[in-house]
Amino acid sequence: MSERTPSQTVGPFLHIGLAPADYNFRVLFGSSLAGPGVAGVPIEIEGAIRDGEGNVLPDALVEIWQADSDGRYPHPADGRPVRSNSFRGFGRAATDAAGQFHFATVKPGAVPAPGGGLQAPHINVGIFARGLLKRLFTRIYFAGEALNAGDPILALVPEDRRHTLMAQPDTTHPGRFRFDIRLQGADETVFFDA
Amino acid sequence: MDDTYSRASAAADPPYLAADYLSTRTRAPSRPLIVIPQTLSEITGPVYGHSDALPSEADLTSGHAGEPLGERIIVKGRVLDEAGRPVPNTLIEIWQCNAAGRYIHVVDQHPAPLDPNFTGAGRCVTDADGGYAFITIKPGAYPWRNHANAWRPAHIHFSLFGPSFLTRLVTQMYFPGDPLFAFDPIFNAVSDANARQRMVCQFDLATTRPEWALGYRFDIVLRGPNATPRDRDHV
Numbered sequence: 013m014s015e016r017t018p019s020q021t022v023g024p025f026l027h028i029g030l031a032p033a034d035y036n037f038r039v040l041f042g043s044s045l046a047g048p049g050v051a052g053v054p055i056e057i058e059g060a061i062r063d064g065e066g067n068v069l070p071d072a073l074v075e076i077w078q079a080d081s082d083g084r085y086p087h088p089a090d091g092r093p094v095r096s097n098s099f100r101g102f103g104r105a106a107t108d109a110a111g112q113f114h115f116a117t118v119k120p121g122a123v124p125a126p127g128g129g130l131q132a133p134h135i136n137v138g139i140f141a142r143g144l145l146k147r148l149f150t151r152i153y154f155a156g157e158a159l160n161a162g163d164p165i166l167a168l169v170p171e172d173r174r175h176t177l178m179a180q181p182d183t184t185h186p187g188r189f190r191f192d193i194r195l196q197g198a199d200e201t202v203f204f205d206a
Numbered sequence: 207m208d209d210t211y212s213r214a215s216a217a218a219d220p221p222y223l224a225a226d227y228l229s230t231r232t233r234a235p236s237r238p239l240i241v242i243p244q245t246l247s248e249i250t251g252p253v254y255g256h257s258d259a260l261p262s263e264a265d266l267t268s269g270h271a272g273e274p275l276g277e278r279i280i281v282k283g284r285v286l287d288e289a290g291r292p293v294p295n296t297l298i299e300i301w302q303c304n305a306a307g308r309y310i311h312v313v314d315q316h317p318a319p320l321d322p323n324f325t326g327a328g329r330c331v332t333d334a335d336g337g338y339a340f341i342t343i344k345p346g347a348y349p350w351r352n353h354a355n356a357w358r359p360a361h362i363h364f365s366l367f368g369p370s371f372l373t374r375l376v377t378q379m380y381f382p383g384d385p386l387f388a389f390d391p392i393f394n395a396v397s398d399a400n401a402r403q404r405m406v407c408q409f410d411l412a413t414t415r416p417e418w419a420l421g422y423r424f425d426i427v428l429r430g431p432n433a434t435p436r437d438r439d440h441v
Contacts, residue, residue, distance in 0.1 A: 014290045014427040016218045017404050018396045020378040021227075022363065025311040029301025029327050029363055035310060037327040040258060040297075063232040071313075077251060077371050087250035089210075089370070102252035126245050136247050136371055143229025145220040145395050147374060151247075165242050173237075195233050205216075205239035206248045206372055 019146035024071050026140065031073060031106040043105035045078075045117040050099045052081025052118030056188040057152065057179060060111045061139065064196030068111025072141035076103045076115060076152075083121030083133070119154070125164050132159035132166065139193065149204050152191050153177045169202050176201045209432040210249045211372045215288055216429075218404075220395035227391040228352050244372065251371040258297060264330040266302075266342035267323075274324035276305025276343030278419040281379070281407065284336040285366060288430025292336030293373075299329045299365040300340060307346030316348050341419065347386055359386035359393060368428040379424050380406045 028035050046054060057076075061069040079085050080099050084092045087101075105113040122130040135152040153160055155178040160166055166174055176199060179189035193201045222234035242248075267274055285293040303309040303326060306318040310325055324343065332338050345360045361378040368374065380393065387393055387402075396402045404427070413421025 014286050014288055014425075014430070015401070015404060016215045016288060016429060017375065017377050017426045018401050019219045019375060020363075020396075020405065021392060022365075022376050024313060025301065025303075025309045026363070028309060028311055028325070029299050029329075030365060032327050034312070035325055035327060037325055038260070038263070040299075040329070064236070065232050067232070069233070075374075077247075079247070085246065085250035087253055087370075089249045090246060100252060123246055126243055131245060131247065134247065138371070138374060140376060141233060143227070143233035145222060145224060145227070145230060145392070147376065148222075148235065165245070168240055168242055196236050200235060200237050202237075203235050203239050205213075205241045206244050 021142060021145050022073060022140040024142040026071070026073055027106055031104065041102060041104040043103050043113070043115045045076075045099065045101065045103045045115065047098055049096065050080075050118055051095050054116070054187055055119045056114065056116050056185075057135070057191055058112060058114040058188065059191040059193060061107055061113070061141075061193045061195065062111065069107055069141055069195075070109045070111055072107045072111070072113075072139060074105050074107070074113045075138040075140070076117070076135050077101055077138075078117065078135040079120040079123050081118050081121050083123045083130075085123075122159055129162065129164070130159055132157050132163040134163075134165075148195070149206065150193070150201055151177055151204070152179050154189065155180050173202050210244050211370065211429050212288060212432045218396070218398065218401045220397070224391060224395035226353075227395055248372050249370050251369060251373065252367060259329045259331045263328055264338075264340050266326060266328045266340065269325070270323040272323045274304065274321050274343050276321075276324075278341070279344050280339060280341055280413055280415065280419050280421040281362065281424055282337075282339040282410075282413050282421060283407075283424040283426065285332050285338065285368075285426045285428060286336055287368070287373075287428050289433070291430075292332075292334070293368055293428055294332055294334045294336055296332050296367050296369070297329065298332065298338055300327070300342075300362050302326045302342065302345040302362040303348055305343050305346050307348035318346070318348070344381070352391060357386050357389070359384040359390050364426065366426060366428060373428045375426070375428055377405060377426070381422070382406055382409060
């Protein structure tokens with residue numbers, strides 16, 4: 013047996029290694045997940061990250077991992093064939109000076125739930141920042157989705173906190189959703205331990 | 207459903223709130239995390255091949271007009287899971303300050319010189335045996351404003367994926383014998399002394415290349431398989 017290497021913060025200079033567009037280093041992952049030819053409904057997700065004092069985080073990194081529009085993950089543990097090899101399901105966005113992040117992707121399909129049934133469409137989210145000694149993990153769900161009512165993960169969340177996991181449609185921009193993250197305090201986003 | 211990945215070993219990680227590290231006070235969640243099962247969404251994760259990292263990206267001393275200043279080093283090791291199995295074909299991303307303790311980053315205000323021949327970013331993909339190697343220079347210590355006369359011990363940031371969303375790890379690699387360990391709230395946020403030592407590399411003469419660079423070994427252990435009795439029955 014080997015023992016785990018502990019987590020440490022990404023610190024304030026994470027962009028050099030993880031989002032290096034400004035540092036003359038090749039960018040491997042961006043915030044656009046769906047190129048031309050990827051099946052599904054194009055969506056945008058934008059939001060801000062705030063701390064316990066309501067200040068935005070200009071130095072955070074958001075990573076997302078999601079199923080394709082058929083609800084399949086391009087990964088051996090899923091194993092079902094995927095329609096397009098060009099959709100890899102992973103994206104990364106650093107927050108800007110106003111603490112905002114933005115992703116362009118396709119809406120994920122429903123994903124099989126443990127023991128049968130379906131999980132409502134959702135996007136898995138990891139958050140890194142100075143002051144976070146380990147990743148925060150949450151999920152983006154979509155407000156008004158019929159499958160939310162039977163989702164086994166949402167069922168574990170107290171009803172009065174579920175709204176923190178719901179991306180809200182932007183009524184002025186079809187296909188755009190808002191998902192704000194509060195790390196601490198009133199209306200704190202629900203974070204998970206898996 | 208049985209867990210695919212162990213949960214107990216998370217105890218090695220620091221807490222979200224470590225009061226001596228001031229930034230955690232406003233950024234750590236105040237509500238307990240909600241424990242959820244490990245579903246298909248968690249046991250899958252981004253899969254990357256060797257084509258994603260270029261061989262030149264594992265040499266942080268290359269790619270500029272000249273050689274960076276500082277002590278050239280080789281950092282070499284293996285990525286393993288908690289069962290001791292190699293984690294092949296996984297992406298490692300690293301970043302660090304230069305030999306003077308200055309990051310190229312726009313918000314770094316430390317009045318130490320930038321090095322035009324050093325960016326401080328690297329990446330590679332582990333081989334079939336979980337092995338990796340970087341060539342770089344030894345980073346310097348640098349001040350930060352957490353408390354009076356606060357200095358970070360020299361470190362290199364490491365980011366790893368492993369086979370699933372749950373195995374993702376970002377950590378820092380420290381150098382043996384650093385006199386700043388005792389004063390660093392980030393290093394000491396890991397409460398267990400043995401766990402802290404797992405973030406410290408070891409000088410290795412066998413990795414050292416004569417007349418050229420000192421060698422350090424740093425093995426990284428990612429969250430591993432959950433060893434339930436049922437799993438053992440299947441073996």
